[in-house]
Amino acid sequence: MTIADVGEFGLISKVTARMAMGPTCLLGPGDDGAVVAASDNRVVVSTDVLVEGRHFRRDWSSAEDVGHRAAAANLADIAAMGATPTALVVGLCAPPELPVSWAEGLADGLAAEAALAGASVVGGDTVASPTLTIAVTALGDLRGADPVTRAGAKPGDRVAVAGRLGWSAAGYTVLSRGFRSPRALVDAHRRPIVPYHCGPVAARQGATAMIDVSDGLVADLGHLVDASDVAIDLHRTDFEVPAQMADAATALGVDPYAWVFGGGEDHALVATFPPGSVLTPDWRVVGEVAAGHGVTIDGRPYTAGPGGWDHFR
Incomplete structure (x- = not known):
């Protein structure tokens, strides 16, 4: 059965019937708009678009995988502001x-990933299109805290990471070479594991700046240093290369640190913290903030490859 067989409203009925509403959703799908609770009258909003052939391939990923990735890309941005995700709205442009x-x-993948972050899919839209495209907007609640932006890092702060780096990029390389293993790397590309809870925790621990690693660690830290007008130096030895990643890199002839420093879509969180702040075990210190400008590794510019993804280059 195709979308053309059931029509727009038949599709909406089938999809929304699969969605469970969480406690922050006061009115879900079915009306002209949803109603989502915002405890302190402020809402954090982020949006992202996934296009078939550029962001995902149906021969590489299941529909559920794509749903997980689409939701994670937006929910991670909410967490990177120090907020708690509450809701997603989804636009689906699909061939009939x-x-x-x-x-x-x-829909199942979107709902499942949203539930991992404590959010719900509360509405959206559908339209016919020759190119399969998924547009997701996420909402979040600061719960009385100040947002953690990219602009607050100061010289002397420590740089710390929560979550995995390089796994999705390694999985992408494996798939692009025609392989389906190591399975752990391929699965990491299909469904990122995002430390959503670490964003609000970092805000409470006094994080001065934060960003999620969607395009690549060096590139995304570049956005942070631009906003904060500082320099960041990373310590190569503080980054772990797991055995599976190291073995795959050897087999494929790739420097695994190119995945760690330049690979995106793991949606790890990277934040800066004042000296002496006590961090939870989820955060590992990997560098420091200094006066100046730019991102270096052991005092030198990163030259092993692109520092991240740019859609228009």
Whole structure:
């Protein structure tokens, strides 16, 4: 059965029937708009678009995988502001011949990833399109805290990371070479594991600046140093290369640190903290902030490859 067989409203009925509403959703799908609770009258908003052939391939990832990735890309941005995710709205642009089962799988993946972050899918829109495209907007609640922006890092702060780095990029390389293993790396590309809870925790621990690693660690830290007008130096020895990643890099002839420093889509969080702040075990210190400008590794510019992804280059 295709989307054309059930029509727009039939598709919406099938998809929304699969969505469970969390406590922050006061009114869910079915009306002209959803109603989502915002405890302190402020809402954090982020949006992202995934296009088939550029962000995902259906021969590499299931519909559920794509749903997880689409939700994670937005929910991580909310966490990187120090906020708690509350809701997602989704726009689906799809060819009429797309199977209904694929759209249902996408909905399941979106809902499952949202639930991991404590959020719900509360609405959206559908439209016919020759290119399968998914647009997601995430909402979040600061719960009385100040947002943690990219602009607050100061010389003397420590740089710390929560979450994994390089796993998704390694999985992408494995898939692009025609392989399906190591499975752990391929699965990391299909469904990132995001430390959502670490964002609000970092805000409470006094984080001065924060960003999620969506394009690549060096590139994303570049946005942070631009906003804060500081320099950041990373310590190569503070970054772990797991055995599976090291073995895959050897087999594929790749420097694994190119994945760690330049690979994105793991959606780890990287933040700066004042000297002496006590961090939870989820955070590991990997560098420091200094006066100046730019991102270096052991005092030298990163030259092993692109520092991250740029859609228009």
